Amino acid sequence: MRTTVWLGLALALAGNAGANEVTIKNDSLTDFGGAAIIWGFVSGEMAGSWLTSPCDGNLVAVQIFWRSPSGTSADVIGSAIHIYRSGTFPNPGIEAQTVGGPVLQDNALNEWRYLDENNSIPLVVPVTMNETVVVALEFADPPVAGTDPSVVRDTDGNTPGHNTIYADIGSSFVWFDSATLGVTGDWVIRAVVNCTTVSTDADVSVSMSATPDAYTAGSALQYTIVVANAGPASSPNTTLVDTFPAALQAPAWTCTGSGGATCPADSSGHIIGQAALPAGSHITFTVDGTVAPGTTGTLTNSMTAVVNAPATDPAGTNNTATLDLEAAVSDVIFANGFDGPPLLVRPLPARATGRPRR
Structure with a gap:
């Protein structure tokens, strides 16, 4: 007791x-x-x-x-x-x-x-x-x-x-x-x-390339965009924004996640939505469209990834990728002013005929 x-x-x-x-x-x-x-x-x-x-x-x-x-x-x-x-x-x-x-x-x-x-x-x-x-x-x-x-x-x-x-x-x-x-x-x-203290740092980065690397008005153009998280923390609420240039007609995109990453829900029109990016994961976007006929000058496209709470991004300078494309030149031989005045050609002397003299 x-x-x-x-x-x-x-x-x-x-x-x-x-x-x-x-x-x-x-x-x-x-x-x-x-x-x-x-x-x-x-x-x-x-x-x-x-x-x-x-x-x-x-x-x-x-x-x-x-x-x-x-x-x-x-x-x-x-x-x-x-x-x-x-x-x-x-x-x-x-x-x-x-x-x-x-x-x-x-x-x-x-x-x-x-x-x-x-x-x-x-x-x-x-x-x-x-x-x-x-x-x-x-x-x-x-x-x-x-x-x-x-x-x-x-x-x-x-x-x-x-x-x-x-x-x-x-x-x-x-x-x-x-x-x-x-x-x-x-x-x-x-x-x-x-x-245990858990880091909230999520180093999210964006990179972009295009195929072909110079556009042709009236022809197809494809962008490849990769959004990656180098960690060490997950970025579960990542806002992705890519408003395609007006000259890119009928743009359509697909998205593939790797390492547990999830893509934005809406795959129509511009890329605007939320994605989840575990540490070490990445998302790959493939964007297809046609450059409007008559397009000239520089064609610019940008993708931005915004890391939201609970994560923070320690390196915000790599969160946006911008790609500038110039129009393709059809004849590279004359592209840089090689179509100058005609060359002056000196004729060769006539060749002698007959048996050589002894």
């Missing part, structure tokens, strides 16, 4: 949290909140919290609130803090890491970031988003009820499937749902996960 006593507890956190760190917990304890001390543990028994990671990253610290009625007891050395992979509640899975011989300070939310007392081996347990891990404190010595410090629980109910006790039932140790043993709150046993 567990004995409880009601206390107002002030949180005293050891250690410094990083910018990407998230504390995961089941309990609702806040500064100067109400909590209950739970005694009754014997050597080798454990109190454990089942905690769910909110992100991909590394579990880098564990926290346990430790309290006596007076709040002034001497430090206590526990047997170990065990970090397990999720199993089938209330039984944890395989053990991922162990903090040996943790020193527990009274009236404090104790935090451990190292596996050894010299603080030389960091606590690092890789976790994925929505993965459950179990953090459990193993008692070295039985706490004396009414005087010694022990683990505490909050006061607003026991969250189903989140609190366990590893208890000695006489012949063996067995995992129990703590609620079945009369514990009516969540353990103040927590973990800290350093969430």
Whole structure:
């Protein structure tokens, strides 16, 4: 049977949290909140919290609130803090890491970031988003009820499937749902996960070529346009705009995605729409049309890719490709002024005939 006593507890956190760190917990304890001390543990028994990671990253610290009625007891050395992979509640899975011989300070939310007392081996347990891990404190010595410090629980109910006790039932140790043993709150046993920072940089670029590389009025012209994402992040909302030149009659285009890229939905008229570009992917557009008869001068076409949230483009100078085509020249021999005045040709002297003189 567990004995409880009601206390107002002030949180005293050891250690410094990083910018990407998230504390995961089941309990609702806040500064100067109400909590209950739970005694009754014997050597080798454990109190454990089942905690769910909110992100991909590394579990880098564990926290346990430790309290006596007076709040002034001497430090206590526990047997170990065990970090397990999720199993089938209330039984944890395989053990991922162990903090040996943790020193527990009274009236404090104790935090451990190292596996050894010299603080030389960091606590690092890789976790994925929505993965459950179990953090459990193993008692070295039985706490004396009414005087010694022990683990505490909050006061607003026991969250189903989140609190366990590893208890000695006489012949063996067995995992129990703590609620079945009369514990009516969540353990103040927590973990800290350093969430992996994911880059939002997506280097999207556009390139363009034409076949033929000089247009002929009244003839077919084909553009090939490639939109690529060099990463490292995906660009799921990429706006593509290509308003074809007016001289390109009846333009029609097709699109092919590679590496998971998706094309704009509308394939009629100009290219105006959204595309998704995972890192390392690209989209290839093939545009076919006919140059209007009588077209002269430079024929210009441009494609622009706009990278929208959640991605950002670190190199915006390559997001637009512009291609200028000139009219083809039908006779390259006279294209550069080689049709000058006729050459003056000196006739050759007449060749003598007959037998040579001796």
